[in-house]
Amino acid sequence: MAMEEEKGTLKVGVVGMGPVGQILAVHLKEAGAEVIICDHNKDLVKLIRKEGIHLEGKMAKQVMVDHAFDSIGELAGQFPDVIILAVKVYHTRTVLEELRIPGAGSPFVICAQNGIDVEEPVIDEFGEHRTFRMVLNFAGNLARTNAVNVTFFNAPNYIASVDDSQGPFAERVADLLTRAGLDTVTIDSFSLVDKVWEKTILNSSLSALCGITRLTIREAMEQPGMAEIIEQVIGESVQVAKAEDIRFGDNFVKLCMRYLRKAGNHFPSLAVDMMKDRQTEIEHFNGQFVKYGRKHYVRTPLNLLFTNMVEAHTRKGASLTPPEPLALAGMFALKDTGALREESPGSHFVGVDIGSYYTKLSVVNEAGEVVYRELLRTLNRDKNALHGALEDIKGRYEVAAICASGYGREHFPGADTTKTEVSCAAFAIDSLYPGRKNIVDIGAEDIKLIRAGDGGKVEDFYMNNKCAAGTGAFITEVAERAEIDLRTMSELAGRSEAMKELNSFCTVFAKTEIMGWIFAEMPVEDIAKGIYLSVANRIYKIRMETGLPIYLVGGVIAYHPYFKTILSERFGQEVVIPDQPQFIVSLGAALYARKYAEQEAATPGPPASEQKERA
The missing domain is CATH 3.30.420.40 (ATPase, nucleotide binding domain)
Incomplete structure (x- = not known):
């Protein structure tokens, strides 16, 4: 703290309280900076004022920020020394316009965003000498509105002044973040370009793919067919980088694949935007490789394919997918890693609750203990997600029987038996709380x-x-x-x-x-x-x-x-x-699957038709 006190407390404004903004705000505050946050979500701002920001998962921290506002004007009125942009790239120009307040001065601006050339609007507004760029190597998702589940951090992060004129200030920010445990290294502008392209290659390799297939990063990397596509996208993007005179080592593609295999079981930000029918940043990801490829006459068919598919999805909007009124932000698909047991011997039983909006899956072992849960959105015309989830479960566990429940139970061909939601709910609750x-x-x-x-x-x-x-x-x-x-x-x-x-x-x-x-x-x-x-x-x-x-x-x-x-x-x-109330019906179905398997074992022969419950 002595160094910060000697220089005077740094006043930092963080715009955007998604996972990135919350993680940066927590660490800067912990390191001794005065932190002012801003987000357009008034309810979120009120909650942060009252409870602060929480980090969970790979990082366990909690801080109360100094000020929380829901308008850029209020933040600018606090005269921060530096403003960190942690908003979607397509919101940058709107934020910059709102920062034009007489007497507010010209703060430094740090772009904490992903993609190539995302700093250009800031340079246009504030000039190169006041613009910084960060390359972030952490990720997380919202556990609650004001809480982030940090899924991984592959240190370090990088920060640079885009024209190398403000190196000491970049070092000051890096020192603050490192002091709080978010290791950050200062680099020059030329190295920054290399790091930006490297990170964008990683993001572009699978963000669109995960959005289209509904696979998490880990799931995509575990499937050989998907991993092959990812590797080819990386190779294609590397050729564009070489044409732009950006060089990587001989083993760069292999190192990228190794890095991605260590990634968490979460969806990339762009994939979440796709699944929630929101505008994406594809223009600054795969779209940039298409743009620079055309500049140098380098063909980029895979990047072009993903760019056009994502843009078509965005134009099509909500008509592509059913509504999701019960979803929390970022909670499109959930793997309950807390209940997941990679090593679980013996037979297992699967319960599938096919609801009007979501499909829930629960897996129990021979003792009736839950070893796995998963939540998927019910896709009316696409059964691949459910099929893929079941194949994944069968690859992990020895599955003896499957019971289907919910509105779609009669249209699920993989079930050994079916039960109504009413029966499953009663059966599951009785296993947890016996009695009437x-x-x-x-x-x-x-x-x-x-x-x-x-x-x-x-x-x-x-x-x-x-x-x-x-x-x-x-x-x-x-x-x-x-x-x-x-x-x-x-x-x-x-x-x-x-x-x-x-x-x-x-x-x-x-x-x-x-x-x-x-x-x-x-x-x-x-x-x-x-x-x-x-x-x-x-x-x-x-x-x-x-x-x-x-x-x-x-x-x-x-x-x-x-x-x-x-x-x-x-x-x-x-x-x-009860714990995990949204999975109660699928739990009951899994327990009925276990009961069905026990009955079949006791009375060998073809399944009885009355096992298909129609009521």
Whole structure:
């Protein structure tokens, strides 16, 4: 700290609170800098003000930043010494325009972004002498709105002044980051170009591929066919680099493949953008190799293919893929690595819950213990993702039987047996909490209330599937009208003392009612709670046997934990949310698969037709 005190505290503004921005903000603050963050998401900014930023996974840290704003103007008004851009490249010019505030001065600007030539807009605005570029070798994804799961860090990072005129300042920033454990090295501008191209080659080799195939980096590298394509893209890009007089070592392609094999089990940022139908940075990835290839008459068919496919996907937009109202940012596909057991002897049993929006898979061993879980988006016209997931599971474990459940269970040819969601939910909960009970399952398009007896036997159930009232789809549509971020909706509702609820359960009328609340300037916290109240009261009015424990399951419960609070108040007893509630039905299906295999072993012969449960 003595060095920082001697020079005076560095005032750093970080624009963009995605994983990169949050990771940099935490380390700079830990090293003694004054950190000012800015993000357009007002709910996120409020949460950071209240709870700070958390890092998990490969790095375990927590800090409270000095200032948090949701407008660039407020950040600029703090007169930071340097501004770090951690936003998508296509937002850079908008950010720079908002930084044009009289009297705000001209801070240094560091581009903490991926891609070739991303610093050009900053140079145009501030000049080369005030522009810096970083090459980052860490990655992560959002565990929660203000928490990042850091998946890997292959040290060091690199930083340089783009015209080499501000080397001492680059060293000062590098020293701060290194002091906090985020090792960063200062290099000259020529070495910077080499590092930028090297990192972009790595990103371009598989980002688009992962977005198209829905494979994580690790999954893509583990499949020989995909790895071969990745290697060819790298080789093609290296030829463009050579034409631009950027040289790498003789074993560069092999080193790239080795680096990628060490990458985490996560999706590249561009792939996540594709899967969420957002604009991508493909222009600065594969698109740059196409551009420079044309300049030097170097053919780049693979880079051109991926560039055009991603751009076509972007133009097509949401019509390519079904809606995903229950998804958290970055949570398109999930491998539950905490439950994953690479070495698990004996037979295993797979449960598949094919829902209207998501497909959940659970694998149990002979003891009924969960060894693997996976979440995939249900693709109406594409069964490859599910097929690939099952093949991966079969490659890891000895699979004895598969049970399918959910809306799509009858259209899944790989199942040995099928069971309804109601039966599976009751069977799974009974394995965790024996005895008679009530189960509330709030799904994307229906609500189920189940009364289950001993052994998971279904005694009675009610299902609301006539309309979307009170379902996940209802919550999503009404929340979107109120411009409430689903990721922070529970946290917002928890801060409200209001008891006003929506009068209408019809989505159309409810959205109109929400507009009235907005015009009346009702606080967003009260609106969030009002939406939850309306759903909770609808559930409460459904006849349910009193005196029994109540368990909440389903994807909506997983993403809206405030239901535990509000339903506990309504029923006058504590309701319980089991671990991983979105996987309860697939767990029940896996346990039924185990039961099916045991019955088959006891009575040899072809599977009985009655094993296919239609009810």
